[in-house]
Amino acid sequence: MKLLAHTLCLALALAWAQSQDHASAVLDRCQGLEMDAVAVNDEGIPYFFKGDHVFKGFHGKAELSNESFAELDDHHHLGHVDAAFRMHFEDSPTDHDHMFFFLDTMVFSYYQHKLEGGYPKTIAEVFPGIPDHLDAAVECPKPECDEDSVIFFKGDEIYHYNVRTKAVYEKEFKSMPNCTSAFRFMEHYYCFHGHMFSKFDPKTGDVHGKYPKEARDYFMRCSKFSDDSDHMERERCSRVHLDAIASDNAGNMYAFRGHHFLRKEEGNDTLTGDTIENSFKELHSEVDAVFTYQDHLYMFKDDQVFLYKIGEPHTHLDGYPKNVKDELGIEGPIDAAFVCEDHHIAHLIKGQQIYDVELKASPRVAGNQRPISLFKKVDAALCGATGVKVIVGNHFYHFSSTMLFVAGRALPEQHRVSLELFGCDH
CATH class of the missing domain: 2.110.10.10 (Hemopexin-like domain)
Incomplete structure (x- = not known):
């Protein structure tokens, strides 16, 4: 009995120490983090995911993702979200304003921060023809795309998924770097690669203008950190x-x-x-x-x-x-x-x-x-x-x-x- 009690005490102490280490791990978005995924919630606030944390909005500290989306951790022992997007198609009432999260082979659907019944499901079941272990995803309503679509990224492979017909069209975006995350904001499309980003045309992948640019200049509240930062353009x-x-x-x-x-x-x-x-x-x-x-x-x-x-x-x-x-x-x-x-x-x-x-x-x-x-x-x-x-x-x-x-x-x-x-x- 003494051995059992001693073992239990050690296990509790180890768990407590690990939780303290976890809580003390401070992520600073101004240090040039490569975000795992970005999605906009139903109030238009962007969520930036990194590891098992999320940054809500353009400034503020990281929070644990499972405090807002508990089931991600329950089902997956969350390492990180591969990709995320908000389904913002009014012609798709059953999924309109749902947030989708992709982790390895699974997809989670949330509405108003509550997991939808039956989820998580396999990516193949919900988005047939879309591969597992994605890098990024972003919604693309018509007429910004020819049809209401979701664009999925995996390496240099680009997939346009037709929400209505479930047809999948592979695309080649030659002028774009591989996206580590992507999102749609104010009717523009952004591909993040490391802590840089490029604005792209969702139909062709064309990048116009002077890109890539530094994400911390535009999507985060960070003080000027680089001689290359043009604070007039930035502001x-x-x-x-x-x-x-x-x-x-x-x-x-x-x-x-x-x-x-x-x-x-x-x-x-x-x-x-x-x-x-x-x-x-x-x-x-x-x-x-x-x-x-x-x-x-x-x-x-x-x-x-x-x-x-x-x-x-x-x-x-x-x-x-x-x-x-x-x-x-x-x-x-x-x-x-x-x-x-x-x-x-x-x-x-x-x-x-x-x-x-x-x-x-x-x-x-x-x-x-x-x-x-x-x-x-x-x-x-x-x-x-x-x-x-x-x-x-x-x-x-x-x-x-x-x-x-x-x-x-x-x-x-x-x-x-x-x-x-x-x-x-x-």
Whole structure:
């Protein structure tokens, strides 16, 4: 009995030590990881898989994959996901918005993070004609492909799988490197190879433009790490959402993301860029929200607000930073903020609530609290002569007034931030 108890204690100690080693293994996506698979969830958030971990979105720490998709580990003792994609075909109602994961010879289908009944199944059963041990997969709806299809990659072999007829067509993509993962984002197609990526035509595999490019410049929030990084191009075309945006009385726009910001001049669309550290050294980096009022930039970071006089250079005012609660009558942090032209009301967004602050009042108090029904979270917002632009992820939505934004029950047309605000061509 003593021997059995001793053996059991050793086994428990070993298991605990292994779990601690596993938990302490920190993956850093900014170190140039080669992702095993990439897929976009039903809210449009990309999931980057590496080993038994997943990175959700464009920044943030790795999480264990089995915390979101438990059965992957239950059935497979997860080493890594070979390939993944979201079936986004409205003509296929039984599979629409399902996420498929490929591991060795098996495929798992999830809907709203729940494993579908009967899964996992063999790849041959669900996708006949598609080989095992895949490298990558990506959905391709028509007309981007001739028919609603899934493109599978294995080495230099490319398979177009017709979702409706289950026919398989082998393709040859001569100008593309072998993909270690692939995904569709904002109607464009990306092949990742190592920590580089190329944008490709899903029908032909043609790669146009200057590729490959560094994935950490566009799909991750990493500070500049290479002399080859063009931060102007990077910030114009990055897929990482903006942290804050504002325009001054002259109509110049300021957009903030991570360690950098862009300034777009009114009238000529000239873009300039710099680091936050260089132009707003007291802030260092990563602001939460910004608005302008009477030629001053109010810049929020955590529970503090910094005040700068707009100019060349911007001048940090004495006495700041101040506590957001003391300055504006609301607890920080703030998600987004804006002031409309010729008005003296600051609109502060915190979660799914919006508050008004009369800037001429003393003391200032956040009042007129209202719920925002259209968005779970707002990343940034901007108000100008034509109304309010609300930025969520990589898109923005235009409302003619603050009232229509708050009271709205239907989303207006979706616009791309990189294309329509900054003139990026991809």
